[in-house]
Amino acid sequence: MSTIARALALLDHFSPDHPRLGLTEMMRLSGRDKATVHRHLTALVQAGYLEQAPDTRAYRLGPALTRLADMRRHTVPEIEMVGALIDDLSRVVGELVHVNRLHGFDLIHLCHAEHHNHPVRVSFDATERPPVLATASGRAFLAFSAPEVVAAALADPGTWDRKDAAPDGVAVCETLATIAAHGFAYNRDTLRLGVSSVAIPVFDADGTPVATCSIAYPTGRGGADFRDRLARHLMAFAPKMTVAMGGVVPARVQKIWAAQGNSTKMADQA
Template sequence: MRTVEKALRLLDFFTDKRVEIGLSDLARLSGIDKATVLRMLADMAECGFVEQNPETRRWRLGAGVLRLARLREHAQPVTRVLTPILEKLAQETGETAHASLLSGRDLANIGVIEPARANRVYIEPGLVLPLHATASGIAVTAFLRPEQQERVLARTLTAVTGMTPTSRAALEQVVRRTRERGYAVADQTFEAEVYGIAVPIFGPDGYAAGALAVAIPASRASDEHERKIIAALEPAAQSATTGLGGRPSPEHRISS
């Protein structure tokens, strides 16, 4: 892995639940030795991407990340496009609606709207969603460019739960089924007791650029509820594709 890529991937370990991380923890999480991690942190600190808390000596994201996020939002107003779509989707389904977009090799969750009910699925904003273990990831993988899809299938597939597909053959079967019906389902493959349903968002080239999904407690999963969610997801994903400047794939059709 290239040095720049290694450095940038350190940023993925920061979340809203882990806003500060110590050097030793970053080394452990990344699998990179402490001296190299410290050197990369120092380089990123010079650019404002990270900073060190002078009291705790732990590291956190810097103002440079916020500046780039603002530039990204100005160039492509993703939040403005997706938020009303997610709000409507959560209202229609009564479940947690979320959207994700591809960024390099990762699928990042960029927006979440939760329903007004106690028993609901919580999804962390900014969470990186494994392409092989989530409904969103599988929906995207099924409609990637062939060479991109091959790279996903060729990866080492890590088990997140006992239900995660971990062989190429198993993932190929799931991807093939997803292409046939136009949407992906994931039954506790990423988190126990969570059932996900997702439809791809397409980019300007007609290939998957992200996904729109609904996550529900597995105890509420049923054929009837799934049909209701898919009926709401299909037009929502079409609106997201159009709003973000994409075009639908002629190969994508929703079928039950």
């Protein structure tokens, strides 16, 4: 990892629960020595990516990030195009729909939409970075990724819920193969009790997964029939989603989505 990348990686340690971090905390979180962390923090402050709170001198995110985020939102057309699509999808299904880009094995929120008239809804935190193996989105991404990507994910402790034991690689690969055959992944009360979701991959111009689109809903809303209805809607929108992000759906995946869209029942995943 380059010096610039190592410095910028420090920004990932900030969160709604930890909006301010001191030098000592940053050393602990990054696992780097004091001199290196201080040098990187100083460079980030000079560039405006960080600033120091006047009362505690702790570091917090700086104004340059706001400017860049606004610039991206106004100049990157995929966000607008994808936003319009998921807004339509959310109106059709009446549930929360969100799109994440993959950065390494981090699911980074791109946009979301929520249209419903239900008294019970799923709470959503756009800053959350759940472990990919514990989410429908993460498994949908891995199911259509190259074997070496899956192997790297299994070797990375950050990809599974640390409250659990390390995943069984054989079992995970079997589940991913089933997801690839179905064209979508789903969770039921896996990451959070009372929350279920269905998800599909979004592909780049080479047909490689680079993002995911998912529908999250309260588990009590319905069982397998309800899940399958949402999955069919999701797969019907999936090709448009990939095109909006400048990608191409592989022919084999397109065939699976078309077949599942015409199916009334879908097999269970492990």
